[in-house]
Amino acid sequence: MKDFLGACLLGAVLGAMFAYGIPAKAQTIQLTDSRGYSQGTVQINGNTAQFVNPQGYTTQTATLYPNQIVIQNSNGTTVVGTPSYTVPPSPTTPMSPRVMQ
Secondary structure (H helix, E strand, C coil), rough: CHHHHHHHHHHHHHHHHHHHCCCCCCCCEEEECCCCCEEEEEEEEEEEEECCCCCCEEEEEEEEEECCCEEEEEECEEEEEEECCCCCCCCCCCCCCCCCC
């Protein structure tokens, strides 16, 4: 479960960076939970990001391509994702009041 959450977080960070066209330079982003405790860092260089836990071990690596993201965890499991979009249904139109004639 923790690996899945990390993958989601890593994917979200990479997706946001890619979508907003952040220039390719190495950077480190500190991750904290809602209580302010360190959950590690994401180290990003170009189209590759690594999730590093608080003990300093790389637990996941993600590579972002134009139409695909590949996430690999420390035990070799690889997840390949492709962008998908969901169009929400149109809101219902309220009934108009009848006009007395």
